[in-house]
Amino acid sequence: xxxxxxxxxxxxxxxxxxxxxxxxxxxxxxxxxxxxxxxxxxxxxxxxxxxxxxxxxxxxxxxxxxxxxxxxxxxxxxxxxxxxxxxxxxxxxxxxxxxxxxxxxxxxxxxxxxxxxxxx
Amino acid sequence: xxxxxxxxxxxxxxxxxxxxxxxxxxxxxxxxxxxxxxxxxxxxxxxxxxxxxxxxxxxxxxxxxxxxxxxxxxxxxxxxxxxxxxxxxxxxxxxxxxxxxxxxxxxxxxxxxxxxxxxxxxxxxxxxxxxxxxxxxxxxxxxxxxxxxxxxxxxxxxxxxxxxxxxxxxxxxxxxxxxxxxxxxxxxxxxxxxxxxxxxxxxxxxxxxxxxxxxxxxxxxxxxxxxxxxxxxxxxxxxxxxxxxxxxxxxxxxxxxxxxxxxxxxxxxxxxxxxxxxxxxxxxx
Amino acid sequence: xxxxxxxxxxxxxxxxxxxxxxxxxxxxxxxxxxxxxxxxxxxxxxxxxxxxxxxxxxxxxxxxxxxxxxxxxxxxxxxxxxxxxxxxxxxxxxxxxxxxxxxxxxxxxxxxxxxxxxxxxxxxxxxxxxxxxx
Numbered sequence: 368x369x370x371x372x373x374x375x376x377x378x379x380x381x382x383x384x385x386x387x388x389x390x391x392x393x394x395x396x397x398x399x400x401x402x403x404x405x406x407x408x409x410x411x412x413x414x415x416x417x418x419x420x421x422x423x424x425x426x427x428x429x430x431x432x433x434x435x436x437x438x439x440x441x442x443x444x445x446x447x448x449x450x451x452x453x454x455x456x457x458x459x460x461x462x463x464x465x466x467x468x469x470x471x472x473x474x475x476x477x478x479x480x481x482x483x484x485x486x487x
Numbered sequence: 488x489x490x491x492x493x494x495x496x497x498x499x500x501x502x503x504x505x506x507x508x509x510x511x512x513x514x515x516x517x518x519x520x521x522x523x524x525x526x527x528x529x530x531x532x533x534x535x536x537x538x539x540x541x542x543x544x545x546x547x548x549x550x551x552x553x554x555x556x557x558x559x560x561x562x563x564x565x566x567x568x569x570x571x572x573x574x575x576x577x578x579x580x581x582x583x584x585x586x587x588x589x590x591x592x593x594x595x596x597x598x599x600x601x602x603x604x605x606x607x608x609x610x611x612x613x614x615x616x617x618x619x620x621x622x623x624x625x626x627x628x629x630x631x632x633x634x635x636x637x638x639x640x641x642x643x644x645x646x647x648x649x650x651x652x653x654x655x656x657x658x659x660x661x662x663x664x665x666x667x668x669x670x671x672x673x674x675x676x677x678x679x680x681x682x683x684x685x686x687x688x689x690x691x692x693x694x695x696x697x698x699x700x701x702x703x704x705x706x707x708x709x710x711x712x713x714x715x716x717x718x719x720x721x722x723x724x725x726x727x728x729x730x731x732x733x734x735x736x737x738x739x740x741x742x743x744x745x746x747x748x749x750x751x752x753x754x755x756x757x758x759x760x761x762x763x764x765x766x767x768x769x770x771x772x
Numbered sequence: 773x774x775x776x777x778x779x780x781x782x783x784x785x786x787x788x789x790x791x792x793x794x795x796x797x798x799x800x801x802x803x804x805x806x807x808x809x810x811x812x813x814x815x816x817x818x819x820x821x822x823x824x825x826x827x828x829x830x831x832x833x834x835x836x837x838x839x840x841x842x843x844x845x846x847x848x849x850x851x852x853x854x855x856x857x858x859x860x861x862x863x864x865x866x867x868x869x870x871x872x873x874x875x876x877x878x879x880x881x882x883x884x885x886x887x888x889x890x891x892x893x894x895x896x897x898x899x900x901x902x903x904x905x906x
Contacts, residue, residue, distance in 0.1 A: 451684075
């Protein structure tokens, strides 16, 4: 069964979504992530969607869920790499991804996470 | 439904050379071929090719209806001809006269062919007229379409040139908007701003509307949507150059700026952007 | 208005939603839609394809590449023989805000395209048409 790989980078976990996900794969990712956060006591999760040319309601909900889940487990989620066309479409749909922090790329996302963790 | 008779087609083939010379002479007389934009040799090649294709298609085809597949080559030729004429700056009349100038030579040919058969002459004259008129109309339409495409492309290029995204500092971009904004222009321009933000990794974009005389609901909404998209991507935007009139419009329209920072001018916006980036400007003593 | 070409594909299982998106993207590129318009159409198609699988119990997506005087268009029709939409108003509400996805998000899809129509009634299946022009 295909899975989206989750990389560990110190205190943080990095997920790079590169495939056109079908719903089941998205759910699997959600489950895998919550397990990994718990196992590694990760303080942050970076979701890289720079390869996604489309984000629909299902993926949007998945991102929101992951953000909520990780917060409960004391980790912060940062979404990075959103493509302009995707951003414009989401705004048109009226979706704001509340509670989800965003950054332009992985590097900035990491910096953001480090700042937040350090400031505690 | 009329068609060119086999006799007509054969006669045209047999007299091709003479026909072409006569057609060419007509075009010369109208001045269409004397234009320096097209070389004489090119003109001759085009007339020859057209006649060849015409005869090939007329062999099978119904002359009243040129939409069928047997006329595809002729249509293709006319598309190409119209496009090149449009690009060279000719007008539609000159372009269509390419076809219409063929009428007289063909009529003269038919008159000699059917000198003894008045009714067949009339029928063939009608078939030729119908065919060339239809092809002429097709050419005009194709010409117009090409012209519109050229204009649309020019408009897009103008759009890109008139609203460049500039880098003010590391991580700070500015988009000075000038002139009245229409919905389409605003959208295109905003998209290029978003693209530049990603390309340069800039976290602050200053949208300056000093040069925009009025802002209507639609444009204001586009501005807001753009800023929302910028934030969604992980950057932020400052709107500068908000003049009192525009501020009033925004209030009147009841638009909620949703915490978007606005500054009276570009300088103030830049100062804020630098501050947010953790930079200060000091005098070199 | 001409139909340049058309086709149809099944939208029965989850994987078909991904395939529908890919077809929509390929056709949108062919129609010459700008990148943002492509993305909007593909996103709307994804939503509607999912509805077809999840609520419509499987159906089909018909596609047509259109052309009129000055522009090209891509029209997609999602149809199924499922239970139909009992509450159209609810169906039009955003599937975004309700975490359970009660609304079918049809209003959202409608905002992303130029032409939109939905025909449905309980027991009569559902037909949703979307179209985007250059």
